[in-house]
Amino acid sequence: MMSLPSGWILRLLGTLVLMLQPGEVLSYCVDPPNIPNAVRKTDVGTLIPAGMVIKYSCRPGYQLIAGIRQGHVTCLQNSTWSSALNFCQKVRCPAPDVNNGTQTPMPRPGEETYALGDNVTIECDLGYGIKGNNNGNAQIHCKHDGTWDPAVPVCEPVCAQPPNISHGQYNDWGKRVFVVGSSVTYKCDRGFSLIGKASIQCVAGDEVTPTWSEPTPRCEETQCPVPHIPHGSLKSPLPHSYTYRTSVTFQCDPGYILRGSDRIQCQADGKWYPQLPVCDLGRCSYPPVLAYADRSDQREFLVGTVVTYSCRPGYTRIPGVSSHVTCFTNFTWSKVSELCQKTRCPKPVVENGKQISPVETEYTYANRVVFQCDPDYILRGSEGIVCRSDGMWHPPVPFCDKTCGRPPTLMNGLHNGGMKEYFPYDSQVTYSCGQGLSLIGESSIYCTSDGVNMMWSGPAPQCKVVRCPRPEVENGKMMSTRQAFTYNVTVRFSCKEGYLLHGSRVSQCQDDNTWNPPVPSCQPVQCSKPDVQNGRMVNALDEKMWYNVNESITFKCSPGYHFSDHWYLPTTDSLSITCSASGNWTALPKCKKQSNTEECTGARESKEFLHCDVPLTELRTLLELKKLYLEIQKLKREIKKL
Ligand SMILES: *[C@@H]1O[C@H](CO)[C@@H](O)[C@H](O)[C@H]1NC(C)=O
Ligand SMILES: *[C@@H]1O[C@H](CO)[C@@H](O)[C@H](O)[C@H]1NC(C)=O
Ligand SMILES: *[C@@H]1O[C@H](CO)[C@@H](O)[C@H](O)[C@H]1NC(C)=O
Ligand SMILES: *[C@@H]1O[C@H](CO)[C@@H](O)[C@H](O)[C@H]1NC(C)=O
Ligand SMILES: *[C@@H]1O[C@H](CO)[C@@H](O)[C@H](O)[C@H]1NC(C)=O
Ligand SMILES: *[C@@H]1O[C@H](CO)[C@@H](O)[C@H](O)[C@H]1NC(C)=O
Ligand SMILES: *[C@@H]1O[C@H](CO)[C@@H](O)[C@H](O)[C@H]1NC(C)=O
Ligand SMILES: *[C@@H]1O[C@H](CO)[C@@H](O)[C@H](O)[C@H]1NC(C)=O
Numbered sequence: 001m002m003s004l005p006s007g008w009i010l011r012l013l014g015t016l017v018l019m020l021q022p023g024e025v026l027s028y029c030v031d032p033p034n035i036p037n038a039v040r041k042t043d044v045g046t047l048i049p050a051g052m053v054i055k056y057s058c059r060p061g062y063q064l065i066a067g068i069r070q071g072h073v074t075c076l077q078n079s080t081w082s083s084a085l086n087f088c089q090k091v092r093c094p095a096p097d098v099n100n101g102t103q104t105p106m107p108r109p110g111e112e113t114y115a116l117g118d119n120v121t122i123e124c125d126l127g128y129g130i131k132g133n134n135n136g137n138a139q140i141h142c143k144h145d146g147t148w149d150p151a152v153p154v155c156e157p158v159c160a161q162p163p164n165i166s167h168g169q170y171n172d173w174g175k176r177v178f179v180v181g182s183s184v185t186y187k188c189d190r191g192f193s194l195i196g197k198a199s200i201q202c203v204a205g206d207e208v209t210p211t212w213s214e215p216t217p218r219c220e221e222t223q224c225p226v227p228h229i230p231h232g233s234l235k236s237p238l239p240h241s242y243t244y245r246t247s248v249t250f251q252c253d254p255g256y257i258l259r260g261s262d263r264i265q266c267q268a269d270g271k272w273y274p275q276l277p278v279c280d281l282g283r284c285s286y287p288p289v290l291a292y293a294d295r296s297d298q299r300e301f302l303v304g305t306v307v308t309y310s311c312r313p314g315y316t317r318i319p320g321v322s323s324h325v326t327c328f329t330n331f332t333w334s335k336v337s338e339l340c341q342k343t344r345c346p347k348p349v350v351e352n353g354k355q356i357s358p359v360e361t362e363y364t365y366a367n368r369v370v371f372q373c374d375p376d377y378i379l380r381g382s383e384g385i386v387c388r389s390d391g392m393w394h395p396p397v398p399f400c401d402k403t404c405g406r407p408p409t410l411m412n413g414l415h416n417g418g419m420k421e422y423f424p425y426d427s428q429v430t431y432s433c434g435q436g437l438s439l440i441g442e443s444s445i446y447c448t449s450d451g452v453n454m455m456w457s458g459p460a461p462q463c464k465v466v467r468c469p470r471p472e473v474e475n476g477k478m479m480s481t482r483q484a485f486t487y488n489v490t491v492r493f494s495c496k497e498g499y500l501l502h503g504s505r506v507s508q509c510q511d512d513n514t515w516n517p518p519v520p521s522c523q524p525v526q527c528s529k530p531d532v533q534n535g536r537m538v539n540a541l542d543e544k545m546w547y548n549v550n551e552s553i554t555f556k557c558s559p560g561y562h563f564s565d566h567w568y569l570p571t572t573d574s575l576s577i578t579c580s581a582s583g584n585w586t587a588l589p590k591c592k593k594q595s596n597t598e599e600c601t602g603a604r605e606s607k608e609f610l611h612c613d614v615p616l617t618e619l620r621t622l623l624e625l626k627k628l629y630l631e632i633q634k635l636k637r638e639i640k641k642l
Contacts (some may be wrong), residue, residue: 026050029075037062037088038071050075058088061116061144065089091116093142100128101155118142124155127209129177131156136177156180159202159210167192168219178202180210188219190268191244195220224266231256231279244268252279255303255329284327292340303327311340313389314365345387352377352400363387373400378424401425404447404454412437413463423447425454433463438487440464440511468509475499476522485509495522498549498581525549527579534561534591538574552578557591 027050032040038056048054056071058064064071064087071087092113096103101124107114114120123137124130130138130153140148159178162170168188178184183201188194196217205211224242227234227250235249242248246266252258260277267273287295287307292315296308308324311317318341326334342364348355353373360367367387373379381398388394403422407415407429417429428446433439441461448457466487471478476499479492489509495501503520510516526546530553537543538554547553554576557563563575575589 027075027077027079029079029081032073032075033081033084035071035073035084035088036086048075050077050079056087061091062088063091063146091142091144091146093118093146093148096120096122096140096148096152098122098152099155100125101130101153114142116142116144116146120148122153122155124158124177127157128155129158129179130154131179134172134175134177134179134182157209159212162186162200162212163216165216165218167221168194168217180204183213186217186219191222192219192268193222193270194218222266222268222270224270224272227264227272227276229276229279231281232258232277242266250277250279255282255331256280257282282329282331284331284333287325287327287333288336290336290339292342301327303329303331307333309339314343315340315389316343316391317341343387343389343391345391345393348385348393348397350398350400352402353379353398365389369393371398371400376403376422377401378403378422380424402449402454404456407445407456408460410460410463413439413461415460425449431461431463436465437463438466438511440466440487462511464511466509466511466513468513468515471507471515471519473519473522475524476501476520487511491515493520498525499523500525500583525579525581525583527551527583527585530577530585530588532589532591534558534593535589547579549579549581549583552576555589557589560594561591562594563589563591 028047029050029052030046030048032044032048032054035056037059039059041055041057042053044052044054052075053072054074056073058071068087073084074082076082092115094113095107101122104121104123119139119141121137121139122130129136133153138150138153140150140152143149156179158180159182161176162178162184165186168186170184170186172184175182175184180202183199185199186194187198194217197214198217199214200216201213202210203213222244224244224246226242227248229250232250232252235251239246239248244266247263249263250258251262256279258277259280261274262277264272264274264276281302281304283303284301284305287301290309292312293309294312295310298305298307301307305327306324307327310323317323317339321337321339323339325336328334345363345365345367347363348369348371350371350373353371355369356372357368357370363369365387368384369386370384371379372383377400379398380401382395383398385393385395385397401424403424404427405423406421407417407423409415410431410433413431413433415429415431417423423429425447428444430444431439432443439461440463442458443461445457445460447454449455464487468485468489470485471491471493473493473495476493476495479494480489482489482491485491487509490506491508492506493501494505499522501520502523504517505520507515507517507519526548529543529545529547532555535555535557538556542553554574556574563572577585577588580586
């Protein structure tokens with residue numbers, strides 16, 4: 001604080017005194033006292049009026065002496081300060097109040113508090129621990145402001161020491177006190193597995209004493225699962241159980257190959273190491289190569305694979321030899337022997353001929369053989385044959401056929417056999433004649449046999465000029481427009497009406513220039529004498545054997561006979577018939593015996609109708625006709641009377 005020299009203050013003071021109202025005497029204090037370990041709180045001027053209180057506070061590390069509420073001085077009426085006692089003393093901390101625990105050191109003899117900077121160790125009684133602290137004790141330090149740092153701890157009941165377990169332990173071995181909220185974690189020794197909860201926590205139970213949250217876990221010997229692999233098994237001796245460090249050895253089934261480690265060990269974590277192996281189906285190497293054989297198209301030869309062989313063209317399987325091999329479980333192929341042999345064809349034999357290619361002891365695929373026939377024989381088939389892959393000759397083995405010589409020749413003609421010397425059995429030659437000539441005989445002959453010798457089926461035909469005369473038929477005509485009539489030409493004939501053809505209607509021109517059958521003739525048609533029973537010719541001169549066309553003769557019936565057998569037709573005395581162009585008589589008459597009475601005839605007729613199963617409708621018509629007839633008769637008679 002700034003202070004003025006006292007001379008100045010006094011002058012100022014006098015001035016102030018003069019200014020005051022008379023009767024009022026004012027007092028002032030100057031320079032408030034310095035109090036040890038205290039500082040003024042109140043900031044004041046140089047002149048402090050009487051009655052004013054100046055407050056102080058203790059310096060850091062000091063505090064008001066017990067019982068003093070506030071450090072202060074007052075300006076008195078006689079301008080002096082009230083007594084300024086020492087009211088700040090060094091800071092002290094109260095003795096910590098600890099239940100269920102002890103403090104060390106105790107306060108110094110004669111004192112109840114601790115001095116600033118004092119360290120006090122609080123140790124909880126057995127069964128108690130410092131809240132929030134697992135050590136069981138805590139040190140507190142007396143601070144400048146008279147409080148403890150950290151704050152005075154509280155001893156609270158703690159959990160019992162976590163129990164020891166066999167083959168395992170919990171963390172924090174050094175720890176002695178287990179307050180509420182603290183936890184421990186158990187861990188098993190290698191090869192042992194923890195059963196239960198690994199971590200347990202100290203919790204405040206219903207009772208005063210806290211307890212562990214979980215039952216204590218246990219450690220049991222670690223067991224690995226029974227190892228099993230497909231297509232494999234464990235090699236004996238088998239261990240009783242499977243526990244940490246136990247080893248097992250695998251083996252694969254026959255045909256399988258182990259991939260991975262065949263020996264594995266049970267690890268502390270209950271797992272096997274290395275990992276379980278795998279049994280893979282094994283395979284054979286490439287299948288054997290067989291001479292002259294191809295194998296089925298496979299790329300993989302796993303155990304059990306069957307490879308099938310087939311013989312190459314020109315080779316055939318040796319009978320009884322298996323054509324396949326199998327990949328065995330020991331990765332070898334089944335035994336295989338020679339499978340294919342060159343295809344053999346049978347020895348070719350050609351009778352009446354010989355082989356002109358070299359004769360071999362045996363004939364195999366692709367061998368070629370050439371044949372030639374003996375003279376007078378002709379080779380039928382192919383002269384060269386080849387042994388085929390299927391053991392057959394191709395084309396088939398030929399044979400030598402007996403032959404006919406040249407066919408017979410003919411004059412003025414030729415055959416189609418050409419200049420060939422030999423003609424095989426059944427071969428045919430056809431002859432032809434020169435222009436204008438007719439071929440007489442068989443135009444074709446063929447080579448045949450009489451059972452012993454070969455011969456032509458017949459002689460050669462002939463070539464001749466054949467001209468038949470133009471056929472003339474009187475009263476007839478020829479149905480042909482030809483001008484020349486050569487060999488074999490056929491002609492049809494017909495006669496004019498009223499003329500009858502005598503002979504054959506058809507004739508053919510023969511190689512001797514004649515017609516055969518002979519050209520027919522046309523004779524006038526005649527009717528033969530008609531035969532009329534119970535009748536006669538009216539004119540006896542008419543009676544003769546033959547009648548010309550259009551000639552008529554008249555007949556009469558003998559007495560007691562009449563012409564019609566139809567009683568209802570009018571009867572006539574005589575009837576003429578004429579010889580028709582067809583040689584028949586027109587309506588040859590018949591003479592019937594005459595009935596006694598018309599009625600009788602009628603009755604007989606009616607009776608006959610009934611006998612003849614005449615249909616009733618027709619019968620009715622007949623009866624109506626009869627009725628009509630009777631009426632006509634009646635009418636006739638009446639006309640006669642007139
Ligand atoms: C001032 O007054 C107080 C009490 O009123 C007294 O104790 C003190 O002795 C006085 N001081 C002087 C110098 O008179
Ligand atoms: C713990 O302190 C409490 C309160 O002071 C007291 O009642 C109790 O008996 C003490 N316990 C022991 C075991 O000393
Ligand atoms: C109290 O402990 C603190 C820290 O451990 C130390 O620095 C200080 O000297 C101690 N005080 C006394 C009085 O022993
Ligand atoms: C628990 O085990 C530890 C370490 O072996 C041992 O020091 C301690 O005495 C054991 N406690 C009991 C209760 O057996
Ligand atoms: C492989 O197995 C087959 C069939 O079991 C047997 O015949 C053959 O001798 C074996 N081969 C070898 C080399 O063991
Ligand atoms: C002549 O006719 C007969 C039969 O009518 C026939 O078999 C023959 O082949 C014919 N001849 C010719 C050369 O036409
Ligand atoms: C027959 O008579 C008919 C008709 O009068 C006549 O045409 C025909 O030429 C006659 N026949 C003969 C062969 O006289
Ligand atoms: C002539 O009479 C004969 C025999 O009765 C018969 O076969 C022929 O058809 C008759 N001809 C004609 C043209 O009526």
